[in-house]
Amino acid sequence: MRVFLVGSSRERLRLRTQLEETSVEVVGEFPTQAAARSTETAADAIVIASQTSADVDEALIEPLTPRETEVLALVAEGLSNKAIADQLSISDQTVKFHVASIAGKLGAANRTEAVRRAVRRGLIVL
Numbered sequence: 001m002r003v004f005l006v007g008s009s010r011e012r013l014r015l016r017t018q019l020e021e022t023s024v025e026v027v028g029e030f031p032t033q034a035a036a037r038s039t040e041t042a043a044d045a046i047v048i049a050s051q052t053s054a055d056v057d058e059a060l061i062e063p064l065t066p067r068e069t070e071v072l073a074l075v076a077e078g079l080s081n082k083a084i085a086d087q088l089s090i091s092d093q094t095v096k097f098h099v100a101s102i103a104g105k106l107g108a109a110n111r112t113e114a115v116r117r118a119v120r121r122g123l124i125v126l
Contacts, residue, residue: 003025
């Protein structure tokens with residue numbers, strides 16, 4: 001089987017090492033699925049190298065914007081979306097969007113985990 005590996009260089013290296021003793025042939029490595037799909041090379045599958053918890057906690061793939069950092073600090077204070085929106089003079093839908101973006105960038109499943117990961121990385125101080 002011919003596959004593309006997608007993920008960070010560290011993740012791809014880890015997965016490539018695991019596949020060495022198999023019949024899987026790695027025919028390309030890419031940082032994103034979009035890059036893998038845009039190539040002319042043929043493959044049977046795209047394999048996404050998942051992050052280990054240590055990898056997730058090391059660095060952000062995409063840094064938080066100043067506004068996201070501001071929203072995150074208010075989330076860490078326990079404010080609701082509505083309260084954050086009122087304090088920042090933005091809509092609660094915009095806050096909801098920022099919270100989702102923050103969680104995605106931090107690899108967090110919810111607000112609490114996003115705060116925990118942000119504190120661990122030194123992005124905010126409690």
